Amino acid sequence: MHFPSSVHTHTTFCDGRDTPEAMARAAAEQGLSTLGFSGHSYAPQEDFGIAPGALPAYIAQIRRLQHACAGRLEVLCGIELDPDAPPTDLSPFDYVIGSCHSVQGADGRIYVVDGTPENLAEAIEQGFGGDALACAAAYYDRLTRFVLALKPTIVGHFDLITKFCEKQPPFNAESAAYREIACAALDRVLEAGLVFEVNTGAMARGWRTSPYPADFLLERIAQAGGRVTLTADAHAKEQLTFGFDEALERIRRAGFAQIWTLTGEGFVPMPL
Ligand SMILES: [Zn+2]
Numbered sequence: 001m002h003f004p005s006s007v008h009t010h011t012t013f014c015d016g017r018d019t020p021e022a023m024a025r026a027a028a029e030q031g032l033s034t035l036g037f038s039g040h041s042y043a044p045q046e047d048f049g050i051a052p053g054a055l056p057a058y059i060a061q062i063r064r065l066q067h068a069c070a071g072r073l074e075v076l077c078g079i080e081l082d083p084d085a086p087p088t089d090l091s092p093f094d095y096v097i098g099s100c101h102s103v104q105g106a107d108g109r110i111y112v113v114d115g116t117p118e119n120l121a122e123a124i125e126q127g128f129g130g131d132a133l134a135c136a137a138a139y140y141d142r143l144t145r146f147v148l149a150l151k152p153t154i155v156g157h158f159d160l161i162t163k164f165c166e167k168q169p170p171f172n173a174e175s176a177a178y179r180e181i182a183c184a185a186l187d188r189v190l191e192a193g194l195v196f197e198v199n200t201g202a203m204a205r206g207w208r209t210s211p212y213p214a215d216f217l218l219e220r221i222a223q224a225g226g227r228v229t230l231t232a233d234a235h236a237k238e239q240l241t242f243g244f245d246e247a248l249e250r251i252r253r254a255g256f257a258q259i260w261t262l263t264g265e266g267f268v269p270m271p272l
């Protein structure tokens with residue numbers, strides 16, 4: 001099966017390697033129908049966002065590209081919004097990915113959880129007295145409160161807190177205690193009817209051999225009649241459809257009969 005859209009992508013406007021133009025050329029070459037740009041919002045303690053002053057230039061450039069590609073490739077202008085972003089006018093964007101990349105420790109400090117295993121270890125030690133599951137619970141609490149208030153088009157990498165669990169595990173992501181925390185958060189987001197992304201980004205970067213979210217969460221979304229889409233969280237043009245075949249197989253195995261693809265007219269279902 002060919003999945004025709006890639007709408008979680010980053011460019012040189014934030015922490016991506018390629019320009020929007022180079023990404024669009026690659027998307028057309030790879031046979032995609034829709035390419036969406038989701039530049040990171042600015043977050044003070046993180047260095048990967050688009051500074052608020054640069055957002056108008058980002059939007060203008062994506063809109064120019066949208067016109068230039070019309071008829072060949074549908075281009076969408078989105079943003080990946082983080083809870084730490086300053087108040088942002090979302091009206092210029094075609095869609096919003098709501099993602100949390102940080103936790104607030106018991107010490108009040110904001111810690112980034114997806115930078116490096118060392119960053120996460122520091123968050124657990126200093127922010128949670130060494131209690132990794134307390135850190136995971138704080139992540140899910142921050143994420144759920146954020147997306148339930150925001151109601152984004154797509155909920156980004158739901159279980160990002162497990163990014164390093166394969167290679168340098170801060171906690172056991174198979175444990176009943178962890179799963180209970182993740183499932184409780186998932187159920188709250190499911191109730192709101194939001195669309196989850198199956199995100200292959202950490203596979204492309206060598207941290208994981210499977211996409212977000214984990215299979216047990218995917219199965220729970222399927223059982224609840226929830227909706228998923230597929231994204232690559234691409235930071236370079238070679239990654240636009242990275243791992244899509246593997247992810248589609250997992251989505252099918254989890255029990256979904258269809259997957260949703262984002263277009264200029266909104267989400268469209270595709271049978272699996
Ligand atoms: Zn992200």
Ligand SMILES: [Zn+2]
Pocket residue numbers: 008009010080233
């Ligand atoms: Zn991203």
